[in-house]
Amino acid sequence: MNKRIAVGILVTSVLLFGACTATTKERVLDIGDQSQLQRRSYQTRTFDTNDKEKVMRAVISTLQDLSFVVERADLLLGTVSGTKYQDRLTIRMTVSVRPRGNTQMVVRANGQLNVKPIEDPKAYQDFFTSLEKSLFLTAQIGE
Amino acid sequence: MRSLALIIAVTFSLGGCVTLPPNVFLVSPDQLARRPIETRRYDGIKEESLLVASANVLQDLGFTLENSETKLGVLTASKQRDAADAGEIAGAIFVALLTGQPTPVSKDQTIRVSLVVRPVQATKDSKPVDNHFVRITFQRVVRRTDNSVYAQTLDDKELYEGFFEKLSKSIFFEAQKI
Numbered sequence: 349m350n351k352r353i354a355v356g357i358l359v360t361s362v363l364l365f366g367a368c369t370a371t372t373k374e375r376v377l378d379i380g381d382q383s384q385l386q387r388r389s390y391q392t393r394t395f396d397t398n399d400k401e402k403v404m405r406a407v408i409s410t411l412q413d414l415s416f417v418v419e420r421a422d423l424l425l426g427t428v429s430g431t432k433y434q435d436r437l438t439i440r441m442t443v444s445v446r447p448r449g450n451t452q453m454v455v456r457a458n459g460q461l462n463v464k465p466i467e468d469p470k471a472y473q474d475f476f477t478s479l480e481k482s483l484f485l486t487a488q489i490g491e
Numbered sequence: 492m493r494s495l496a497l498i499i500a501v502t503f504s505l506g507g508c509v510t511l512p513p514n515v516f517l518v519s520p521d522q523l524a525r526r527p528i529e530t531r532r533y534d535g536i537k538e539e540s541l542l543v544a545s546a547n548v549l550q551d552l553g554f555t556l557e558n559s560e561t562k563l564g565v566l567t568a569s570k571q572r573d574a575a576d577a578g579e580i581a582g583a584i585f586v587a588l589l590t591g592q593p594t595p596v597s598k599d600q601t602i603r604v605s606l607v608v609r610p611v612q613a614t615k616d617s618k619p620v621d622n623h624f625v626r627i628t629f630q631r632v633v634r635r636t637d638n639s640v641y642a643q644t645l646d647d648k649e650l651y652e653g654f655f656e657k658l659s660k661s662i663f664f665e666a667q668k669i
Contacts, residue, residue: 413518417630418605421560433642474516
């Protein structure tokens with residue numbers, strides 16, 4: 349019986365961890381099971397405003413509301429990065445803001461949890477919901 | 492069947508899978524309540540002067556400035572300090588006496604801070620001059636004697652009150668050109 353348990357643990361370990369091991373190249377260029385387009389679509393929202401500074405200040409406020417320490421911001425590049433510590437978790441986020449045409453701003457967020465990318469669209473949906481409240485504007489899905 | 496459950500439990504605990512806590516990107520009532528603690532409003536001072544006064548306070552407190560984007564009112568700073576805590580050490584000695592095993596205690600820490608100044612109404616058309624909010628967040632990353640690390644956001648109300656008290660003084664100095 350003990351032998352069967354040991355073999356069982358070995359087999360499930362190989363199955364579980366086998367999927368996790370990857371080469372350095374795969375880790376640098378990892379995009380998970382999703383396509384680039386899929387990833388962009390749930391990480392991106394469009395807002396009807398041409399005021400980049402206003403959107404960026406709202407992004408910073410939202411990150412602060414969510415207990416992030418804002419580490420970097422660059423108005424020209426349109427990027428904001430921050431880190432949050434919660435229990436044993438470290439969450440890092442980068443949010444970029446860029447104009448589309450003369451009337452809209454495209455906001456894109458991407459995050460990581462400890463050593464893994466955040467790939468749950470619900471997390472990004474929640475982030476944009478929080479941003480909407482801070483910006484008093486409705487987020488439109490996609491670019 | 493029971494052995495299968497055991498196998499899965501053991502393997503998962505070995506894997507130590509971490510998942511995102513639910514609603515981590517929605518602002519919770521607790522987080523909303525933190526807003527007034529971490530924020531102060533300063534009227535009658537230009538954003539630039541407010542940032543200079545803030546940078547001066549951070550220097551007063553021995554922080555090293557890491558990043559700044561004055562166009563967005565953002566300052567980031569950090570400092571390294573001792574993290575030894577008398578109570579924690581006493582506790583560790585007590586545990587060590589009972590168990591005979593040394594317990595790791597806090598050794599040193601990096602204290603990080605982000606300070607953001609924003610106009611009371613940030614719209615292009617109606618920029619009211621010289622009324623601003625300053626919001627600050629403190630974190631610390633602590634290293635224990637066994638080199639393990641833990642991190643936390645600091646939420647002690649008095650800590651924030653103390654900081655804003657110093658900032659108010661610094662703004663006064665700034666206004667008086669001291």
